[in-house]
Amino acid sequence: MRKLITVLFVISTLLFACKSSKETSSSTSKKELVKTTEKWIIASTQVKCDESSEALCYQVKKTGAMDYEKLNVLIENFIFEPGYKYQIELNIIPSKKGNTRYEMLKQIHKVAVN
Numbered sequence: 001m002r003k004l005i006t007v008l009f010v011i012s013t014l015l016f017a018c019k020s021s022k023e024t025s026s027s028t029s030k031k032e033l034v035k036t037t038e039k040w041i042i043a044s045t046q047v048k049c050d051e052s053s054e055a056l057c058y059q060v061k062k063t064g065a066m067d068y069e070k071l072n073v074l075i076e077n078f079i080f081e082p083g084y085k086y087q088i089e090l091n092i093i094p095s096k097k098g099n100t101r102y103e104m105l106k107q108i109h110k111v112a113v114n
Contacts, residue, residue: 035093037105039063042086044113078104085111 043059049072057070058080075090087109093101 033094033096035091037089037091039087039089039108041068042080042088043068044083044085046080046082073100073102076101076103078107083113085109085113 040063041061043061045059046056047059047070049055049057049070055072057072058075059068060071061068075088078086078088078090080086086107088107089105091101091103091105093103095101
């Protein structure tokens with residue numbers, strides 16, 4: 001009888017531990033899917049995303065960054081015109097499928113670059 005109680009205790013402890021770890025990973029993934037708002041500076045020209053492709057990327061400087069980075073993304077509500085440098089505010093909306101959406105909220109500045 002004592003062995004049976006010990007076995008049942010061990011099994012219930014393991015089941016509780018498994019359930020607890022699933023809840024933790026689930027809540028972690030929910031936190032990762034939070035929409036954020038950022039301000040970006042977009043350079044006046046687009047560049048090739050890489051040497052082997054003809055695809056063009058935006059040159060984006062994110063808040064606090066010193067350098068531009070290449071981004072090949074679609075920014076909803078944003079129309080890029082070469083020759084203009086932009087500062088925009090946008091929502092970054094992650095999805096469970098891995099397809100992050102970028103949605104411009106407002107254009108803060110648009111300055112012609114010679």
